[in-house]
Amino acid sequence: MALDPDIFDALLDGVRRFVSERLRPLEAQVSETDEIPDDLVQDMRELGLFGLSIGEEFGGLGLNMEEEVRIAFELGRTSPAMRSTFGTNVGIGSQGLVMDGNDAQKAKYLPAIASGEIITSFALTEPDVGSDSGAVKSRAELDGDAYVLNGSKRYITNADKADLFTVMARTGGPGPKGVSAFLVPRDLPGLSVGKPERKMGQQGAHVCDVTFDNVRVPAENRLGAEGDGFKVAMRVLDRGRLHISAVCVGAAERLIADSVAYAKERQQFGKPIAEFQMIQAMIADSVAEAKAAKALVLQTARAKDRGERITEDCACAKLIASEMVGRVADRAVQIFGGAGYIADYGIERFYRDVRLFRIYEGTSEIQRTIIAREALRNEG
Amino acid sequence: MKILVPVKRVIDYNVKPRVKADGSGVDLANVKMSMNPFDEIAVEEALRIKEAGNAEEVIAVSVGPAKAAETLRTALAMGADRAILIETDETVEPLAVAKLLAKVAAEENPGLILLGKQAIDDDSNQTGQMLAALLGWGQATFANTVTVEAGSITVARDVDGGLQTVKLNTPAIVTTDLRLNEPRYASLPNIMKAKKKPLDTKTPGDYGVDITPRLTTLKVAEPPVRSAGIKVADVDALVEKLKVLGVGA
Ligand SMILES: Cc1cc2nc3c(=O)[nH]c(=O)nc-3n(C[C@H](O)[C@H](O)[C@H](O)COP(=O)(O)OP(=O)(O)OC[C@H]3O[C@@H](n4cnc5c(N)ncnc54)[C@H](O)[C@@H]3O)c2cc1C
Numbered sequence: 001m002a003l004d005p006d007i008f009d010a011l012l013d014g015v016r017r018f019v020s021e022r023l024r025p026l027e028a029q030v031s032e033t034d035e036i037p038d039d040l041v042q043d044m045r046e047l048g049l050f051g052l053s054i055g056e057e058f059g060g061l062g063l064n065m066e067e068e069v070r071i072a073f074e075l076g077r078t079s080p081a082m083r084s085t086f087g088t089n090v091g092i093g094s095q096g097l098v099m100d101g102n103d104a105q106k107a108k109y110l111p112a113i114a115s116g117e118i119i120t121s122f123a124l125t126e127p128d129v130g131s132d133s134g135a136v137k138s139r140a141e142l143d144g145d146a147y148v149l150n151g152s153k154r155y156i157t158n159a160d161k162a163d164l165f166t167v168m169a170r171t172g173g174p175g176p177k178g179v180s181a182f183l184v185p186r187d188l189p190g191l192s193v194g195k196p197e198r199k200m201g202q203q204g205a206h207v208c209d210v211t212f213d214n215v216r217v218p219a220e221n222r223l224g225a226e227g228d229g230f231k232v233a234m235r236v237l238d239r240g241r242l243h244i245s246a247v248c249v250g251a252a253e254r255l256i257a258d259s260v261a262y263a264k265e266r267q268q269f270g271k272p273i274a275e276f277q278m279i280q281a282m283i284a285d286s287v288a289e290a291k292a293a294k295a296l297v298l299q300t301a302r303a304k305d306r307g308e309r310i311t312e313d314c315a316c317a318k319l320i321a322s323e324m325v326g327r328v329a330d331r332a333v334q335i336f337g338g339a340g341y342i343a344d345y346g347i348e349r350f351y352r353d354v355r356l357f358r359i360y361e362g363t364s365e366i367q368r369t370i371i372a373r374e375a376l377r378n379e380g
Numbered sequence: 381m382k383i384l385v386p387v388k389r390v391i392d393y394n395v396k397p398r399v400k401a402d403g404s405g406v407d408l409a410n411v412k413m414s415m416n417p418f419d420e421i422a423v424e425e426a427l428r429i430k431e432a433g434n435a436e437e438v439i440a441v442s443v444g445p446a447k448a449a450e451t452l453r454t455a456l457a458m459g460a461d462r463a464i465l466i467e468t469d470e471t472v473e474p475l476a477v478a479k480l481l482a483k484v485a486a487e488e489n490p491g492l493i494l495l496g497k498q499a500i501d502d503d504s505n506q507t508g509q510m511l512a513a514l515l516g517w518g519q520a521t522f523a524n525t526v527t528v529e530a531g532s533i534t535v536a537r538d539v540d541g542g543l544q545t546v547k548l549n550t551p552a553i554v555t556t557d558l559r560l561n562e563p564r565y566a567s568l569p570n571i572m573k574a575k576k577k578p579l580d581t582k583t584p585g586d587y588g589v590d591i592t593p594r595l596t597t598l599k600v601a602e603p604p605v606r607s608a609g610i611k612v613a614d615v616d617a618l619v620e621k622l623k624v625l626g627v628g629a
Contacts, residue, residue: 003572010453010571018565048568061568 002064002305011061015074018047023078030204031349034196036085044116050089051114054098058106060114065239065301069246073294076250080353081204083247088158089113091240092361093120096166096181096232100224105183109164118163123153123184123210124233131366133168134176134230138212140169146216147171147182149190152209155360159193159208162186166236167212168229181229183221190215201352234311240361241314242304245297245321248357252290252321252328255350259283259335266337273335282331290328293321312374319367322357329354381491381550382437383426385460386481387419389444389451390501403599406501415451418496420458421556424563425526426494427459434528435491437461441484443477445469449579456574457566463579468591476584476591478510483587485515490551492533497522497555508555518548522557 003011022043030036044050053068054060063071068090075083088094094113097105112118129135138151149169156165165184172178184191194209224232260283263274273279300313329351333340340347358364391397392412400407415423426438440455441464442448452463466480485493498505512519520535524543527534531550536543538557548554566574584591612618 004575006450006453007572007575010450010457010566010574011568014457014566014568014571022565043565046567047565051569056572059569061572 019078023082027079034203036204050086050116052090054114058110058114065304069301072246073250076247077254081202084205091243092122095236100232119161120164121156121158121162123156123165123167125154127154136168138169140171149212149215152211155207156210159210160206171226176230179229180226181223181232182217188215238314241318245317248321248325249294252325255328255332256286259332286328289324293324315367315370325354381435383435384490384493385422385426385440387442388416388499389413389448390416399602405600415454416496416499420563421560422494423455424561453574456577457571465581474504474506477507479589481511482514493553495555512553519553520546521555523554
């Protein structure tokens, strides 16, 4: 149910203020140290950021999709690594449980996920399984009252901090219909997490391998029915893609604001570079593209809140928004000139950070594949 | 004891104010408004006193337009227990606010009234002092630290060149300075719960207070733009210039 507009505005204002006063000043430090300071994580918990998408009955805020993307626009205005801290609890780490968990599973885990007491991860990708995610090789064999889980997962966001993993593993024959989803607590014997990978950007957010060596997962931890795991994952990703699209819009708005401020300040040939039409054209293109992506994200979020099927729309939003922010970041580097390439200005950092949005939660090619599949099925 | 915290809805401190073309005041159309930062410090201090077990209830009160309810909701989201809005669209000067607050104090019998030392819109720095006079209570302005004991309150005040410590018998008036504390962020769940906390709406008429302005604003103008300086070649030239301007020895 949608919140009263007054209350929602107050929430939005609270997030906006936290982003500008608490998160933005720490961007360079987080990037340098590759760590989110503990006291900052604690402040994020206290603010309630881990529970944005979890129901009020479990201590979260229970935002609907439109509200969630409007909050994500604000969160996008700082380093994406900041959002990543609680991003898995809001999105891919918790939503399988929110959508398909049974009452006992929800009661057991959701309150601690909403409060940020436990961190969650989503483990689909494997060393040999990326875009073709229906081909997961990790296996879960039922043995008495537990599934015995074997295999390994790759590039798992927040794995180093996670207490609970949503793991997709094969329980049946080949193909997507042979996959089931499991809630796997980190402390089960046989589960190990590798060292964080070194990455191009988003320092402060970590991805690691997760390996399962005869991990006995209680049968009651299966999420949904056997063979439903891929469906669970795809529904989680539909929602996740929309959230990421909103973050892309927020990042673009931030980059545009920084570009405009710099262009008005920086003087060449005796006047601010903002007075040159070629600079203005870059700003105009960025503004127009960001607004178009924002409109698409909002429209898709509203359709989701009305209960419409939005797979195609989410893929469109993710494709348009992630490609858009790539171009906006590229123009921002150009408008900043040499400073755009120098670390202290933070623009090159954003340029590297936003590159990820075209890759994870489905590459741009995979979004196009989904859109084409839906279009060929439903249109014409 | 109860603590009363008056809060004012003012232009947000991040906004660059624009003066209306006719010079009658600052243009507030479509401008972001927030709680006066000094009042936020007052709310925070009241909550800390309550959390330390030295107060039972924190009541926020605001005098202003219907929208001032949002400012009260902020105080409630931070942790105040209930709120009173004295609604009016008229201009209310510090004396009128102080008279209204004196009436609220008579009804609520707070042991402490914590106010911001001034509001960042008109910078009057008068309401707390006028209220102390109207109630005949002791006052400590520009509080840097506040310590509550049984029957008294000790306040270290920010004064030129250091701190001055004063002890007040309760009930008392304290106005907050910038260094008193760092206000908390209202958590998102608390922002949602604030809607369910009680907020009474009254009018100045309910208290029988005449709020007619006693002052007339003649003109509001932008601060003068600083004109560019000049460069002088050396110290001699500097001294020469200063003499011409009449500031040299
Ligand atoms: C920082 C980071 C965080 C991540 N977090 C998580 C996480 O938390 N959980 C998780 O499960 N995964 C996570 N991933 C994995 C991510 O989702 C995958 O990397 C992504 O889906 C692509 O898979 P891949 O890397 O195997 O690339 P591949 O699938 O090998 O793709 C390589 C290239 O081939 C293209 N391609 C593949 N198939 C097709 C096709 N059919 N048609 C056209 N082109 C195609 C791709 O678009 C790409 O350009 C993360 C990755 C990164 C880098």
